[in-house]
Amino acid sequence: MLFKQIIGQDFLKEKLVNMAQTGRISHTQLFVGPEGSGNLALALAFAQYVNCLQPLTEDSCGQCASCVKFQKLVHPDLHFTYPTISPYKQSKELAEDWREALLKNTYLSDFDWLQTLDNNANKQGNITREECREIISKLGLTSYEAKFKTQIIWQAEYLDTAGNILLKLLEEPPLGTLIILVASNTERVLPTILSRAQTIKIPKLTDSDIELALQKDHQCTPQKATDISRLADGNYNLALSLLEIEHDGYFETFSQWMRFCFSGKVDELQKWVDEISGSGREYVKNFLGYTSQMIRAAFIYKYGDRQLLRVNEQELQFLIKFSSFLSAGNLSEITTSLDDAVYSTERNANLKILFLNLSLYIGRQLKSAQKAA
Numbered sequence: 001m002l003f004k005q006i007i008g009q010d011f012l013k014e015k016l017v018n019m020a021q022t023g024r025i026s027h028t029q030l031f032v033g034p035e036g037s038g039n040l041a042l043a044l045a046f047a048q049y050v051n052c053l054q055p056l057t058e059d060s061c062g063q064c065a066s067c068v069k070f071q072k073l074v075h076p077d078l079h080f081t082y083p084t085i086s087p088y089k090q091s092k093e094l095a096e097d098w099r100e101a102l103l104k105n106t107y108l109s110d111f112d113w114l115q116t117l118d119n120n121a122n123k124q125g126n127i128t129r130e131e132c133r134e135i136i137s138k139l140g141l142t143s144y145e146a147k148f149k150t151q152i153i154w155q156a157e158y159l160d161t162a163g164n165i166l167l168k169l170l171e172e173p174p175l176g177t178l179i180i181l182v183a184s185n186t187e188r189v190l191p192t193i194l195s196r197a198q199t200i201k202i203p204k205l206t207d208s209d210i211e212l213a214l215q216k217d218h219q220c221t222p223q224k225a226t227d228i229s230r231l232a233d234g235n236y237n238l239a240l241s242l243l244e245i246e247h248d249g250y251f252e253t254f255s256q257w258m259r260f261c262f263s264g265k266v267d268e269l270q271k272w273v274d275e276i277s278g279s280g281r282e283y284v285k286n287f288l289g290y291t292s293q294m295i296r297a298a299f300i301y302k303y304g305d306r307q308l309l310r311v312n313e314q315e316l317q318f319l320i321k322f323s324s325f326l327s328a329g330n331l332s333e334i335t336t337s338l339d340d341a342v343y344s345t346e347r348n349a350n351l352k353i354l355f356l357n358l359s360l361y362i363g364r365q366l367k368s369a370q371k372a373a
């Protein structure tokens with residue numbers, strides 16, 4: 001991965017290159033940034049840069065023997081750890097799947113990855129005790145050819161108490177070793193690990209970074225790129241999913257849903273629930289994210305600075321009417337219930353039951369606001 005292939009984050013790229021050039025490379029680092037920010041991509045580009053045999057002033061050469069192997073993810077001194085699901089216990093058992101998923105999308109989320117392993121996303125991901133022991137034994141061996149034997153631990157949040165096995169290694173890795181932990185949320189990383197790594201904070205992407213990338217790399221029209229980047233809210237992985245599933249479809253589904261929730265006509269609602277439940281978890285998850293953004297947008301329309309609205313014309317027309325069903329009281333109730341639903345969707349909840357309960361709940365919330373008004 002070259003730095004120039006990564007979207008935005010110019011400030012960080014410069015900082016990382018500078019770190020490498022001045023030789024101030026901390027041997028245990030934590031790259032932390034929200035989903036779709038490019039945290040893993042930056043870790044890869046950094047690892048490639050410090051190992052490049054003819055580094056340029058701003059990027060790896062992309063052509064030396066080391067770069068070529070890094071780009072194909074086959075360098076013998078580049079090791080990955082990522083969450084696995086049972087019956088797998090170690091990352092190496094899934095090396096082929098991982099390489100394929102990563103070469104396809106360096107911005108992938110843990111949910112995407114676990115779904116490639118298990119379509120129904122039934123199983124919990126985990127970085128196991130066996131994997132932690134494997135890391136220690138791998139890094140104890142001398143490197144084949146690299147300047148820095150590199151271990152990338154992706155989704156460090158999945159290191160639960162097993163992660164404590166690694167503490168000594170993280171504190172004092174063998175000479176010539178670079179360990180990069182990659183995480184989305186430091187609150188879910190073991191504090192004992194946090195305290196042993198130098199943290200590199202990665203901000204979410206800007207709308208214009210995403211817009212440009214969609215136009216340049218995916219031949220998106222400027223209007224569509226603008227619409228998608230507004231919804232993606234700095235998450236390039238989400239932008240890619242939205243690009244795949246025409247998001248116009250979301251609006252129709254969302255506006256219908258809100259009408260059914262409010263009208264309380266059970267047969268119509270049941271039909272809608274059946275349909276959405278059959279759409280696959282990835283779609284459902286993105287749709288819930290979209291719904292959450294629309295609810296927040298309606299709230300901004302009603303109470304906030306309308307300049308901040310991130311919606312297109314069709315959505316705006318809907319929100320103007322819809323906002324009268326929202327109040328300061330029910331906004332957080334509804335958005336919390338949607339966030340909970342995303343969480344349950346990722347964890348194999350029964351979607352029909354989930355949507356039915358959620359619809360009834362949202363219906364009640366919308367009605368209570370209207371009564372209060």
Ligand SMILES: [Zn+2]
Nearest residue numbers: 052061064067
């Ligand atoms: Zn190179």
